[in-house]
């Protein structure tokens with residue numbers, strides 16, 4: 001067999017998969033990164049209608065249909081008070097592809113990408129795939145990312161820093177002041193800030209703000225997706241928006257790697273974005289209720305858990321052997337180190353499951369905690 005590229009040899013299949021494989025078939029899965037709700041009916045119908053009408057048979061424009069990009073621009077006006085030109089948007093295969101084309105278009109071999117540790121697994125992997133050098137940086141005690149830490153980590157080799165709020169795996173939400181600082185850092189150091197906002201609607205305390213609201217330059221690009229907002233992870237529809245020149249460069253990567261996002265999914269996404277938004281609020285309320293139940297459970301177990309203000313994850317500090325004990329007892333959780341070296345000693349719990357199942361899982365985690373103490 002021929003040898004493989006150095007870049008790909010530095011990446012392995014996510015540790016999260018291994019945890020799933022280790023768990024029994026009847027296990028309660030608190031490891032999943034997707035909402036446990038159906039995709040809104042009107043989004044499904046829009047895709048079906050487009051397919052039936054023959055509208056989804058051909059390539060769309062590389063950037064995505066004009067009507068989808070208009071819906072995305074309207075979403076940014078509505079939710080983020082941002083004036084986005086539909087021409088400065090690329091519809092992608094989920095937020096994942098948006099992150100991929102951002103790094104491919106901006107990172108040269110050896111250049112550095114700064115991202116939170118613990119942080120979403122793709123940041124490090126996509127940095128390697130782009131030939132860059134990962135620069136994971138630690139978090140505050142409350143698991144938010146301190147802008148000062150980012151600023152201190154910037155060198156002449158830094159191409160990009162990634163901000164993710166609300167965050168996977170911590171559930172942390174950055175304050176508006178932090179976001180203002182990230183924008184200032186991007187402006188002053190002339191470094192691209194990639195703001196991953198895929199969990200923007202799942203905020204329980206505080207508010208979601210984007211660094212793009214505060215920038216005075218063109219160094220913030222927003223990654224977002226329908227995946228978590230509308231429970232559409234399987235549809236693979238996300239986007240990136242940023243300065244015109246950046247979009248033009250990212251489009252080169254997208255054009256050759258993807259041609260365009262899946263046409264039926266573009267119609268579904270457009271309907272989700274333009275349609276009634278009550279499903280978004282329903283999910284947010286459900287997640288908040290579950291977050292509260294879980295935090296109560298951790299408190300009773302005596303586990304210290306920085307209060308997650310958003311997304312649908314919690315990251316308690318756990319004793320040695322806790323993750324294995326919990327998995328052995330039939331609840332899948334992910335060890336913190338799957339998200340970076342600083343995740344060691346923590347576990348990520350996804351509460352994208354109904355209250356009854358969550359309560360059952362909490363009882364099992366409580367027994368496991370007793371067992372390893």
Ligand SMILES: Cc1ncc(COP(=O)(O)O)c(C=O)c1O
Nearest residue numbers: 033094095096120168225227238
């Ligand atoms: C922080 C973060 N960004 C991006 C993504 C990618 O989402 P998508 O399913 O839209 O590719 C995920 C998925 O888990 C995520 O947690």
